Amino acid sequence: MDVYTYSMETDVSRRQPADSLFELPCACQNLRRLTRVITRIYDQELRKAGLEITQFGLLTALAATGEANQKRLSAGFAMDSTTLTRTLGLLRKQGWVQVKRGKDRRERLFSLTRAGKRQMVKAQPYWELAEQKLRRELGDARWKQMKETVSRVTEAAMAA
Numbered sequence: 001m002d003v004y005t006y007s008m009e010t011d012v013s014r015r016q017p018a019d020s021l022f023e024l025p026c027a028c029q030n031l032r033r034l035t036r037v038i039t040r041i042y043d044q045e046l047r048k049a050g051l052e053i054t055q056f057g058l059l060t061a062l063a064a065t066g067e068a069n070q071k072r073l074s075a076g077f078a079m080d081s082t083t084l085t086r087t088l089g090l091l092r093k094q095g096w097v098q099v100k101r102g103k104d105r106r107e108r109l110f111s112l113t114r115a116g117k118r119q120m121v122k123a124q125p126y127w128e129l130a131e132q133k134l135r136r137e138l139g140d141a142r143w144k145q146m147k148e149t150v151s152r153v154t155e156a157a158m159a160a
Contacts, residue, residue: 031153038134045130049123054087056127059096059112059120067111069102078158091116 024030042053051059061076062068068076074084088110091097096116102109112120135143 027153041133042127042130045126046123049119049126051119051123054083055091056120056123058084058087058091059116059123062097062110062112063117063120067109069107069109073110078154094119 021033024033039053042056046053046056057077058073061073065072070081070084070088073079073088074081077084088097088099092099094115096113096119097110098113099108099110101107138146
């Protein structure tokens, strides 16, 4: 797999091969670099369906929950409310997500529209291609290990 990272010293549009990576001093910087690289892989595929991975993630979360308030979505993704509000706004503007008031008039409940469900179906093959690219490079055993490690690290970080 050609893994690329942006150079901190040059224009961000210029890419460097993985062998140019250097040691970073902390978990945060290493994980942020990793998520930038992984996000680019998913976004590259999902762009063909008119989505980004953050949008696709919210659509899949709403498909799984049926409907959810912003607090639940924010907690489930460990996402700050500003980013979540912006992304939900884009999804509403596209007609893929609808909102209604909850029991408390301040609560807003989000759910998928029919168009949102169609968009998920359209995007699913592109998401699968991104998954396959990574899985092929890692192999099944390392793929499973990566998923377990990421879950444990997330839990540890939430506890810290």
